[in-house]
Amino acid sequence: MTTATLDRPARRAATGATTGSVVTGIGVTAPNGLGTEAWWAATLRGESGIRPLTRFDASRYPVRIAGEIPGFVDEDHLPSLLLSQTDRVTRLSLTAAKEALDASGSDPATLPGYGAGVVTASSAGGFEFGQRELQALWSKGGQYVSAYQSFAWFYAVNTGQISIRHQLRGSSGVVVAEQAGGLDALAHARRQIRKGARLMVTGGVDSALCPWGWAAHLATGHLSTTADPARAYRPFDARADGHVVGEGGALFVLENATAARERDAPVYGAFTGYAATFDGPGTPRLADAARLALTDAGLDAADIGVVFADAAGTRTADRAEAQALAALFGPRGVPVTAPKTMTGRLLAGGATLDTAAALLTLRDQIIPPTTAxxxxxxxxxxxxxxxxRETRVRHALVLARGRGGFNSAAVLSAV
Structure with a gap:
């Protein structure tokens, strides 16, 4: 990439970034690091969080490894009142949301009453909480089912609990699109910023590492049966045989760029482009999502310095993604990475963790590796x-595909 091609889109994107939506806070809960900087350091070192399952006895299952978050002590992060009414996924989400808000330096209490909201993505909701309460119902009776079951299992519970804890009374919601959902949540949050919201907490976190959730994961037929954690999830490899499931994700504080500048907020980057498509019969449309996201950002393919791939880990899906990238950028035309090989696929949390990696790549000018x-x-x-890989990059493209035909693409730009 020449200096000329870097300078031209940089000026163009900077104009949109100063009037659009910028990321001022990041919160991460990941299998290879709890907290943004701990996770990022581990990722750059190539440290994997994929290991044998410990959250339940998986010895009778054909797959017994996952990307678990170790050392997360619930009581260290949440008050006891919340522990009885929340699933693990909500506890992880509340932890990530607090880190993001703290990092942004924002105080929602100083905003107009409806000036801040929450949009999250979820694929499973509170699966583990639901399993536990259903077991109580079947084995003991309805009187032993917690009243909190009425909402603790629900897809929107993370949005609700974050908004309650931080008094974010603005427009809020939840999206469900499996792996693509995290980018869709960011786009919904950006829409609210454009409508006048000052601040949105957004992103995705998922966790379904329990027997009930594991049965659903296995039913997809896409989990790798390779027992070695170091070789089980190897996207784009000729020996790829599926993916590994993980838990966690990332949440962000997305702000109006002008408001962020007025309070001298830290800015990781701008959310400059987004698009979503849906596959037709025999017609994958991931490439269309990428092109439309570039158009939304006002950029050309040559302006992108790195792509964070969806990296499904199956031969057919990997081939389709690689061909889509080759059609857009040319064969081997842009650096491509998939740091999710160190965490597993995190459902709604997967693309948001890639978004965090893209923003930190823009900050540090280093691309994290694909392992395995x-x-x-x-x-x-x-x-x-x-x-x-040390790099010179101003714009990153993040791709995500969700089961059922969802495709999403997002462009993050330096400011």
Whole structure:
């Protein structure tokens, strides 16, 4: 990429960034690091959080590894009142939301009464809480089911609990689109900013590492049966045989750029482009989502310095994504990475964790590696980043696909 091609879109994107939506806070809960900086340091070191399952006895299942978050002590992060009414996924979400708000330096109490809201993505809701209460119903009777079951299992519970705890009374919601949902949540939050909201907490966190959730994961037929955690999830590899499931994700504080500048807020980057498409019969449309996101950002393919791939981990899906990227950027035409190989696929949390990685790449000018895969298959003509790569990048593209045909793409830009 020449200096000229960098300077032109940089000026163009900077104009939109100063009047659009910027990220001022990041909160991360991930299998290889709790907290944004701890996770980012581990990711740059190539440290994996994929390990044998411990949250339940998986010895009788054909897959017994996952991306678990170790060392998360609920009582260290939440008051006892919330512990009885929340699932693990909500506890992780509340922790990430607090970190993001603290990092942003914002005080929602100083905003107009309806000036801040929450939009999150979820794929499973409070699965573990639901399993526990259903077990109580079946084995003991209805009088032993917690009243909190009425909402603790629900997809929107993370949005609700975050808004209550931080008194965010503005327009709020939840989206469900599996792995693509996290980017969709960011787009919904950006829409609220454009309508006049000053601040939105947004992103996605998921966790369904319990027997009930595990049965659903196995039913997809897409989990890798390779027992070695270091080799189980290797997207774009000729030996790829599926993915590994993980828990966690990232939440962000998205703000009006002008308001953020007025209070001298820290800015990680701007959310400059987004698009979503839906596959038709035999017609994958991931490439269309990427093109439309670039158009929304006012950029060309040559302006993108790195792509964070969806990286499904199955041969058919990997080939389709690689061909879509080759059609847009040319074979091996742009650095591509999938740091989710260190965490597993996190459902609604997967694309948001990639978004966090994209923002920190813009900040530190270093691309995190893809692990497990050392060389992409011949039918995946990608410039796959397998060791940390210093770079000069102003714009990053994040791709995500959700089961059922969802495709989403987002562009993050330096400011």
């Amino acid at each position: 895969t050392t060389r992409p298959a011949a039918d995946c003509p990608l410039d796959l980043v397998t060791t940390p």
